[in-house]
Amino acid sequence: MNSNGKRKFSDHVDTDCAKRGVWLVKVPRYLSEIWEKNVGYDVGRLIYLGYDNEESSSDSFLNSLSGSNPSTSRNNRIGPTKSKQTSFTIPNEHSFVIGDIRNQSLAVLCEDKSGLNEDADICSGRLSIEGRVVKRADCRPPQTDDYMRMKIKQIEKSSQPKRHVKQMEKAEVKFKPIAVHAEMLERSRRKKEQKTVRADKDVVRQAIFHAFEKHQYYRLVDLQKLTSQPPGFVKEILTEIAVYNTMPPHKSMWELKPEYRNYRKDKKESE
Secondary structure, three states: OOOOOOOEOOOOEEOOOOOOEEEEEEOOHHHHHHHHHOOOOOOOEEEOOOOOOOOEEEEEEOOOOOOOOOOOOOOOOOOOOEOOOOOOEOOOEEEEEEEEOOOOOOEEEEEEOOOOHHHHHOEOOEEEEEEEEEEEEEEEOOOOHHHHHHHHHHHHHHHOOOOOOOOOOOOOOOOOOOOOOHHHHHHHHHHHHHOOOOOOHHHHHHHHHHHHHHOOOEOHHHHHHHHOOOHHHHHHHHHHHEEEOOOOOOOOOEEEOHHHOOHHHHHHHHO
16 A cells, blocks of 8 residues: 555556457356356357347357367366256256447456465556447346256255254253352452441541641542541531532542631741
């Protein structure tokens, strides 16, 4: 990636084959899977009968491994058209419905990432235009009994659930259920150790006064730690001798009431 975090793109596009005419063919999924598995080999033969109207049909058939003819198909190595999991056979012959491309300009853009290795995800490959679309065709399978049986098998296979519920004969217990775990016992023990007994109220009040002699503002949690008393008990005493600030700069802090303050007196004595 560059400094802006964007993907790198190639600036050059090969247009040597831009004027070459190609066909845009829509084929069934099972047929496209066979073609993808046999890239670089002859997978069939198209018999073009010509047409007079806007749309016409021509025949083509897909050569199987057992039915390939060496005189018409060179170096055929396509997989068998009979499925391994089912008993149906894929049709060898399909009809094409061909039409012209009008009011559209379509092209085939190819990206070659060979040689990029680890940079294939962040860099674009060599771009080239392989041709322009001059014909549109629909590859239609024959409406035969074999094809119908094949579609029924495919529908049955796709409708089968991928996950099944299995009934267990004996339940496996990974651990024995217990009422109180070790972590809960440790937590309750710590809580008991942290519990404190209330001291005399006058003694705690005097300790709070000594704390305010050092600092003017305190939080409740700080006074609770200094006096080692329950927070509720400390707050009860603070409501009697101190005020709670709700505005900045000493928000959420306690300060002695004016009648308990002696800051100015201490200041004069020090002078």
